[in-house]
Amino acid sequence: MDNDHIRRVFANKVSRRKFLAGVGAGAGTATALAIAGCGGSSSNSSGSGTPPSTGITDTDIFNFALNLEYLEAEFYLRATTGSGLSSSDVGSNPGGVTGGSAVSFTNPALAAYAAEIAADELAHVRFLRKALAGLAVDEPAIDLSNSFNAAAMAAGIGSTFNPFADQYSFLVGAFVFEDVGVTAYHGAASLLSSAANLGYAAGIYATEAYHAGEIRTLIAQLGDPYLTYANKISALRAAAGGGAETTLSSSTIVASDSNSIAYDRTTDQVLHIVYLNATAGVVSKGGFFPNGLNGTITASTT
Amino acid sequence: MGKNIERDMEKDMENNETNIPEQHSSSRRNAILFGGAALAGALLARNASAQTVTDTDILNFALNLEYLEAQFYTYATTGAGLPASSTTSGGGTAGGTVTIKANAMVPFSTPFLQQFAMEVAQDEQNHVAFLRGALGTSAVAQPNIDLLNSFNALAMAAGLGSSFDPFASETNFLLGAFIFEDVGVTAYQGAAGLLSSKTYLDKAVGIHGVEAYHAASIRTRIYQAGATAQGISQAIAATRAKLDGTNNDDIGVGTSSSGAATIVDNDANAMTYARTTSQVLSIVYGGGAAGTGGAFYPNAMNGTIK
Numbered sequence: 001m002d003n004d005h006i007r008r009v010f011a012n013k014v015s016r017r018k019f020l021a022g023v024g025a026g027a028g029t030a031t032a033l034a035i036a037g038c039g040g041s042s043s044n045s046s047g048s049g050t051p052p053s054t055g056i057t058d059t060d061i062f063n064f065a066l067n068l069e070y071l072e073a074e075f076y077l078r079a080t081t082g083s084g085l086s087s088s089d090v091g092s093n094p095g096g097v098t099g100g101s102a103v104s105f106t107n108p109a110l111a112a113y114a115a116e117i118a119a120d121e122l123a124h125v126r127f128l129r130k131a132l133a134g135l136a137v138d139e140p141a142i143d144l145s146n147s148f149n150a151a152a153m154a155a156g157i158g159s160t161f162n163p164f165a166d167q168y169s170f171l172v173g174a175f176v177f178e179d180v181g182v183t184a185y186h187g188a189a190s191l192l193s194s195a196a197n198l199g200y201a202a203g204i205y206a207t208e209a210y211h212a213g214e215i216r217t218l219i220a221q222l223g224d225p226y227l228t229y230a231n232k233i234s235a236l237r238a239a240a241g242g243g244a245e246t247t248l249s250s251s252t253i254v255a256s257d258s259n260s261i262a263y264d265r266t267t268d269q270v271l272h273i274v275y276l277n278a279t280a281g282v283v284s285k286g287g288f289f290p291n292g293l294n295g296t297i298t299a300s301t302t
Numbered sequence: 303m304g305k306n307i308e309r310d311m312e313k314d315m316e317n318n319e320t321n322i323p324e325q326h327s328s329s330r331r332n333a334i335l336f337g338g339a340a341l342a343g344a345l346l347a348r349n350a351s352a353q354t355v356t357d358t359d360i361l362n363f364a365l366n367l368e369y370l371e372a373q374f375y376t377y378a379t380t381g382a383g384l385p386a387s388s389t390t391s392g393g394g395t396a397g398g399t400v401t402i403k404a405n406a407m408v409p410f411s412t413p414f415l416q417q418f419a420m421e422v423a424q425d426e427q428n429h430v431a432f433l434r435g436a437l438g439t440s441a442v443a444q445p446n447i448d449l450l451n452s453f454n455a456l457a458m459a460a461g462l463g464s465s466f467d468p469f470a471s472e473t474n475f476l477l478g479a480f481i482f483e484d485v486g487v488t489a490y491q492g493a494a495g496l497l498s499s500k501t502y503l504d505k506a507v508g509i510h511g512v513e514a515y516h517a518a519s520i521r522t523r524i525y526q527a528g529a530t531a532q533g534i535s536q537a538i539a540a541t542r543a544k545l546d547g548t549n550n551d552d553i554g555v556g557t558s559s560s561g562a563a564t565i566v567d568n569d570a571n572a573m574t575y576a577r578t579t580s581q582v583l584s585i586v587y588g589g590g591a592a593g594t595g596g597a598f599y600p601n602a603m604n605g606t607i608k
Contacts, residue, residue: 109525112563119562123572182511190504195495202491202507203573206514210566210574213518221414251417254515260428262511264504 056297058197061188063137063295064267065204066128068184070139071274071288072177073125076118078144079103079163079170080111089125091138095291099145103170110167113218117174117211124204131200137294147288148173150276155232168226171219175230178212179255180237180273181205183244186264209262213253220250240278241269268300275300355607357502360493362442362605363579364506365433367489369444370586370598371482372430373400375423377449378468378475379416381407388430389444391604392437397444398601401451406469415472415523422479422516429509436505442604445595452597453478455588460541462534473527476520480535483517484552484567485542485585488577514574521565524555532556539567545589546581579607 074084078100087094105111129136144163152161163173185205192198219230231247238245244263246255256262265273272278276287284299285292292298373383377400389397410416434441449468457466468478490510497503524531536554543552552575553564568574577585583592583603590596593608602608 109563112557112561113522113565115560115562116558116565119560120566120568120572123570127571127573186504186507186511189494189507190500198495198503199491199576200573202494202510203568203571203576205507206487206491206510206574207566207568207572209511209514210518210521210568213515214522214565216515217418217519217522250414251421253418253421253519254425254512256425256508256512256515258428259432260425260512261432261505261508262515264508 056191058192058194059132059135060296061191062128062132062197062201063135064293064297065185065188065201066125066132066137067140067289067293067295068181068270068274069121069124069128071142072181073118073121074100074139074142075144075163075173075177076114076121079173080114080118085122085125085139089122089129089139091129091136094139095141095294097139097141098143098290099148099164101164103164103167105167105170107167110171110218113214114170114174117214120207120211124207127200127204140289140294141291143288143290146290147276148176150287151176151233151236154276155229155236157229157232161229168222171215171222172226172229172233174211174215175219176233178208178215179234179245180241180265180270181208182212182255183241183263183265184267184270186262187266187270189264212255216248216253216255220248220253236278237273240272240276241265244269267297268302271298271300355496357497357499358437358440359606360496360506360579361433361437361502362440363603363607364490364493364509365430365437365442366445366599366603366605366608367486367582367586368426368429368433369397370447371486372423372426373402373444373447374449374468374478374482375419375426377402377406378408378478379419379423381405384427384430384444388427388434391443392434392439392441395443398446398604400447400449401600402449403467403469406449408469408472408475410472412472415476418519418523419475419479425512425516429512432505432509436502445599445604446601448598448600451600452588453481455597456481456538456541459545459588460534460537462537473531476524476527477531477534477538479516479520480524480555481538481542483513483520484539485577485582486513487517487567488551488575489579489582491574492576492578492582517567518565521555521567525563525565542585545585546577547584548581551575551577583608 070085070090074097078084079102082102084097084100103114105114148161148163149159152158163169182205185201185208189198189201189205192201219226227248234245234247242265244265246252272283274288275283275285277283280302282299282301369389377383383400386397408419410419453468454465457463466474468474487510490506490513494503494506494510497506524535532555536556539552539554543549553567556564558564580592586598587595588597593602595602
């Protein structure tokens, strides 16, 4: 287990270095977000398959985060209300959402937890769109149906999986996203050039960690078969996203390394996970984003 | 910052309306009267120190907090504290004392909770070890820590009675843990942006995340423990917000008027709160003066931020 862990950390560090080498450290050319008092630069280009090759800006990173928040918000809002983000929250030319329906919650506490997380993810979308202002990317095409089936197949859970079928399947669906959000924001934190933006990112990051800790607690309590499903998903994420996973159990609620420090992932690793494609190299779409992300960080480089 | 104060107040008021007993509403209103001055003081203090604070200062500040958490969880799960070798300074100065009741091990009857408590104890010990390793000879010794009179004083301040023993039962243990975890989250969030080293920043953010995982699991269990435990968490959160001078940056566990739970301690933008080092000190000192200490640190912290 220790050797395994060290391998994972090593793999993580290597690909992180590659990522930095590929895009440049960026600090010199990075531009703070509008809300932090400066302008920025970005574009609304959709999954072109071209990895970012020049300096990465805070705007690029926050738009990358916005794509992930669109996904989470659509998942939780549809699960709790039956409807997704409203037209005022997705930009002028959104890609559309496939799948997702109201979960029939029979446990009031689970309904209350889900409602809170849905409100949080909606607030994250709204904050990032407001912060990015005219530079915010539109919501890309999102798939909440075929994606979960493909993930279930790849993870060895079965040929289909519907996270909206019942309140416990919903928890497993939530599990797919939350730890990934934590690792994505953690990886991005030290790439941000503005201290104000770091503060915002850290605040969103920790909220995602609260969500993850809550979801992991509830699934560990629930036990099998949901616990087994979650751990199969965890193994799938590890294969696609450079390790950075802790198998869930009642004595391993927290996902962290041997120093009890939460994992981080490069944008490359996050892209491999959300595109549900563990094959090394350039991957620019698939899985939860059938047409790729919007913005400048849309394709993996490694 | 991105906080929407007005909506924060609304979220707080929702808690007041649904769950917090009358006397808290009134004491919270009184606190608002002098809250502004205290906040201004905290901000001035932060600005004054921002010019000279080093990464070593910040990591040592974090180490003081981790000593406290590690001692709490280690005593709760084993009945004993950290070994002396884990509390001496990098230069060899012996660590301080821990004031605590005899036989402090919590009488756990739920394996699901006991296993989690042991996990958190290990995490906090790892954080102590990691920070001590990173600081090397610059690591401060553990200051004197109080896990007995501190909780009693806090209970009094929160209107929960004259005493509180976090080691007496599983629910009390959760509430004791609750006192620390959200504060740890806000402390790391406030400190992260002050670090100049990107490597330390990355590690600090990683510890920040683990504290948030802890906080969430504890808050979820308090939610499940029912209305009484939820009400106590709200009184503690209100006390923390009062002690840090803002009176609006802390939300206890419960259900808002919209029907959503309040597992996450965050603002209207769904961002967790950041606290300055001065605000954190005010909470863990129970309102005691900077440099003098009180509550959990009866003789103040060790290091330059104290």
